Amino acid sequence: MLNEKVEEALNEQINREMYSSYLYLAMSAYSLSVGLPGFAHWFRVQVEEENIHAMKLFDYINNQDGRVRLKEIKEPPMEFGTPMKMFQQTLKHEQFITRSIYELVGLSLVEKDEKTAYFLQWYVEEQVEEEENDKEIIAKLKGFEENKNTLAEIDAELAKRLPPK
Numbered sequence: 115m116l117n118e119k120v121e122e123a124l125n126e127q128i129n130r131e132m133y134s135s136y137l138y139l140a141m142s143a144y145s146l147s148v149g150l151p152g153f154a155h156w157f158r159v160q161v162e163e164e165n166i167h168a169m170k171l172f173d174y175i176n177n178q179d180g181r182v183r184l185k186e187i188k189e190p191p192m193e194f195g196t197p198m199k200m201f202q203q204t205l206k207h208e209q210f211i212t213r214s215i216y217e218l219v220g221l222s223l224v225e226k227d228e229k230t231a232y233f234l235q236w237y238v239e240e241q242v243e244e245e246e247n248d249k250e251i252i253a254k255l256k257g258f259e260e261n262k263n264t265l266a267e268i269d270a271e272l273a274k275r276l277p278p279k
């Protein structure tokens with residue numbers, strides 16, 4: 115059986131990952147609306163990743179004989195400004211997710227739920243990757259602001275993102 119507080123926090127994390135999925139889906143639509151299909155593709159792949167993040171938690175709760183509780187998903191914004199502003203928001207959101215994962219690990223340890231703390235290590239590593247991806251793209255967008263590359267070049271690069279394994 116899952117500890118009640120841990121179960122509640124895991125369910126909250128499902129909601130945060132589903133919101134991430136929703137947020138990036140909104141960014142994908144926004145990118146299309148401003149003529150950036152490569153950005154739209156990149157965010158659509160990220161949506162798939164977020165769904166995986168949510169489903170891994172869903173499976174874990176069920177495998178531990180806990181109960182999944184699906185909460186309401188907040189409505190994401192529709193407008194995200196320049197590509198740079200959009201990726202700064204993405205990075206900020208992922209940093210928030212990283213902190214929430216750390217809090218979840220902390221709670222598991224306080225509740226002496228070593229198994230959940232161990233399970234969450236996958237997310238700790240995944241968050242390093244997520245933040246790095248965003249920082250890389252922000253660096254490219256800085257190059258664009260300094261006229262070192264064009265937005266079309268970055269868009270073409272982002273169009274190459276592969277689906278999650």
Ligand SMILES: [Fe+2]
Pocket residue numbers: 131134163164167211
């Ligand atoms: Fe995520």
Ligand SMILES: [Fe+2]
Pocket residue numbers: 163240243244
């Ligand atoms: Fe990832």
